[in-house]
Amino acid sequence: MxxxxxxxxxxxxxIGFIVSKSVGNAVVRNLVKRRLxxxxxxxxxxxxxxxxxxxxxxxxxxxxxxxxxxxxxxxALDSTLARLxxxxxxxxxxxxxxxxxxxxxxx
Numbered sequence: 001m002x003x004x005x006x007x008x009x010x011x012x013x014x015i016g017f018i019v020s021k022s023v024g025n026a027v028v029r030n031l032v033k034r035r036l037x038x039x040x041x042x043x044x045x046x047x048x049x050x051x052x053x054x055x056x057x058x059x060x061x062x063x064x065x066x067x068x069x070x071x072x073x074x075x076a077l078d079s080t081l082a083r084l085x086x087x088x089x090x091x092x093x094x095x096x097x098x099x100x101x102x103x104x105x106x107x
Contacts, residue, residue: 001056006084011039013051015040024062032069034062039073053077 007014017036019029036055043053061069 001058002073002080003054003056004080005052007050007052008065011048012049013047013053015053015055016045017058018054018107020057022059023057024059028062029057030063032057033067035069036061036073039070041043041076043077047081 012064017033017040019033019036021029023029036057040053040055055073061072064072
């Protein structure tokens with residue numbers, strides 16, 4: 001899960017990670033964190049200012065390959081940035097029907 005908020009345009013972008021014990025043991029959590037940091041570093045090169053990003057790793061991230069994790073991260077970032085900009089995300093027709101504006105499941 002990825003959450004983003006716009007901050008002042010002249011402030012450097014920030015990124016934080018939440019990797020709980022439900023993801024796996026310490027070795028697995030650190031592997032997931034390292035992979036997410038690398039994906040985050042690439043996105044910060046593109047979006048150097050004006051964003052605060054929080055990434056919450058779900059348990060499925062423990063078994064995901066690097067390519068799959070990067071693809072999921074980039075898709076979540078694109079979707080969130082599109083929502084922040086006020087335009088529909090690519091392919092958001094059916095996929096966003098079950099979530100609220102902030103990405104949480106609807107009751």
